[in-house]
Amino acid sequence: KFEGFLKKKLLSYIKDNTLKLEPVRKLLLKNPKIPKESVDQYFLQLYDESWLWKIELPAHLIQIVKPTQTKSEESLEQMMWQLDSTVEDMFDVLNGDAKPSKSHQSIDETIEVIMGLLSSSPLLMWVNPDTFQKHLQRTLPNALDGDLLDLEPVWELLSKVPSMQQDAVHAFFSELKRSLPWRLKMPVGLQKKTTHGIHIETQNRPNILKRDAQPATRKRPTKPITAPQSEPQQASIGKMKLIKAGTPLPATKQATPKPTPSTKAESAKEARPKASPKKQAAPPSADWLEVLKSPRAILLVVVLVFAAGYFLYASFSGPAAPALGAAVTVDGLKTFPxxxxxxxxxxxxxxxxxxxxxxxxxxxxxxxxxxxxxxxxxxxxxxxxxxxxxxxxxxxxxxxxxx
Incomplete structure (x- = not known):
């Protein structure tokens, strides 16, 4: 009823860019359940807001208020909605016979912060926001003990959602740690899952360090090297023989003498091929100029240019996008900006x-x-x-x- 009254009468109370609130006050005082002090407090609260017009209060309230502020972004529809919502809040307080306590206001602000973090989290794909908010409103007030907030109610609902990504859950609780003004008690189920995941990762990890810590070294023979009696000048280790210094090599294994610088120069002269007479460089061929002048080459260039133009046209053409802030042209959505x-x-x-x-x-x-x-x-x-x-x-x- 009050909203209908505002829609019908509010424009008639605006004269010379000034809104008179005295008729609205008279309407509210007709209700015997509303005390006069609450109505005056209501108008003082409205006066502190920013409006499109100047506000003219009742005469007995003008002396205790500050000058009004104007704000061009506010509209008539927004003002009527705010008037109506403020009256509804006042009726709620009167029906409850008391104003909400500071702890309840803090819980409401905490729920708003949690819902805001949920809106920007991937968890929104699995969680119904309305159900989640109702669950918080029902369980979160009992989870606050002084300045310690138990997040078990938040985990209680998230743990029941099937196919939930644990990485998204951990990121969500990390955001809660940074955003909420309370000392937080993390859920027991979340801590167990985190610890269990780390244990499995450590258990299944291959023991790479132990393998790398063992250097690959060959075992030395434990027995001393002894030369056989038949050959006093050499000893053997497996298939390798040690020959004593001064012992002549066999004929098949004698080392060849190292070449001297003079012999190197002579062998290089013999191996060097004789220089052939220099050939004159042929003049550059002009075949590529003839290819470019041919009709086939010209036709190929024209086809490539047309193909590139068509590709650019197909990439950037299409129906023009409406300007930012334009009204939606689809039926049924014109009321939403x-x-x-x-x-x-x-x-x-x-x-x-x-x-x-x-x-x-x-x-x-x-x-x-x-x-x-x-x-x-x-x-x-x-x-x-x-x-x-x-x-x-x-x-x-x-x-x-x-x-």
Whole structure:
């Protein structure tokens, strides 16, 4: 009802680039369940935000506030949504009879950080984000003891997913170590799997060091070398004979005398072939010029030029990609802004953007994409959730289809 009231009446309260909030205050005070102090606190909170127009508060609140700020990026639709969501938050606090404690707020921020890391992790291919977030909201508050956060609930859900890549799980928990502001208690199951994997790797590793540590050395004979009595001038080791110095060699094994420099020069002269008379160098042939001037060569060059031009045309031609930020022309997706459109050789990709906090039914965009999958001859549809530094969580859809 409040959202419908804003859609009908909010524009009528804007005059001279100033938005008057007194009518909105009167509407809220008609509800007896809402105390006046909560309404004033609500308007002071709205006044601190950046809006497209100047904000005119009720008279009794003007003296205790700062000048308003304007921001051209804000739209009327965004302002109506923020007004409505702030009122819903106020009703939630009133129904619970107390404001959420600091620990609950810290748990909510921790869940947002974990969901943001999950959106950029390969685990998103195996894990349902909605189921994972509900599991964290149910189990994570009980896992916080002072400043020590037990990550066993996170591991409890991931360990039940079949065909899960362990490398992706370890990388995800490493990111949690760097991003979460708590002292973390790692899951027991994750530590056992890591230790078990290292033990197997060490056990199956071949003993290369022990083999390399043994140098290849030949064994020396233990018995002393003794010469036989029949041949006092030589001794033998296996098949090798040691001949005593001064003993003449046999006739078949006598060494030939080394050649002197004079004999080397004479043998080189005899072996050198006689120089033949020099031949005159033939003039360079002009056959290649005749080949280039032939009709076949010209035709071949023309064919190659046309082939190269056709290849370049086929590589870079195709339907022109829409400009960045253009509205999607497919029926059913016109309400979602195009965040990024880019084209490759044979495919075109489109990224749609939808705010996590703005769209209460976040599955609506996913259902619409599946309805239109027949429109695109798509090869890949990917859904990514990205947590921005300003705290807004966005829902992106990447579509890639054949041209």
């Amino acid at each position: 195009a965040d990024k459109i880019y084209r490759q050789k044979d495919t075109m990709s489109l990224r749609l953007k939808s705010s996590w906090k703005k769209d209460f039914d976040r599955s609506k965009l996913v259902d619409k994409i599946f309805e239109l999958r027949g429109t695109f001859r798509d090869e890949k549809v990917r859904y990514v959730r990205i947590l921005r530094p300003d705290g807004m969580l966005y829902f992106h859809v990447d579509l890639e289809w054949s041209l």
